[in-house]
Amino acid sequence: MNKYNFKKYEGNFPRGGIKISINRPGVLRLSSAFCNTTNITKYEYAELFYDESNNAIAIHPTHEFYKGVARITKDKKAAAISINLFMRANKLDINDYAGRYDFIRQILEGIGEVFIIELKNKK
Secondary structure, three states: OOOOOOOOOOOOOOOOOOOEEEEOOOEEEEOHHHHHHHOHHHOOEEEEEEEOOOOEEEEEEEOOOOOOEEEEEEOOOOEEEEOHHHHHHOOOOHHHHOEEEOOEEEEEOOOEEEEEEEOOOOO
């Protein structure tokens, strides 16, 4: 019979990992792990940017409300941003890009810290 030397896992199991999702109703879903890692739930709004040449979206959280910002809606552990109008304005079909994405954290000159997802056409 084998002798085992098990070690108990003390971490947590964040559902879905550290991801940003685009779902078909037009919501940018920020996982609980993403929210915990980035502290984005401390902010009320997010500025959204689109880079057509790289087919990427940048999310810049902000405390200030002004033209063009979207509200960050929080639930118990995660958050969401409605992106229907943003997607339409940039001629992006949500059905083509729905899915889960890893993000890149960067500081952009003139903007500040952003979270970038590179869109992949799922069709």
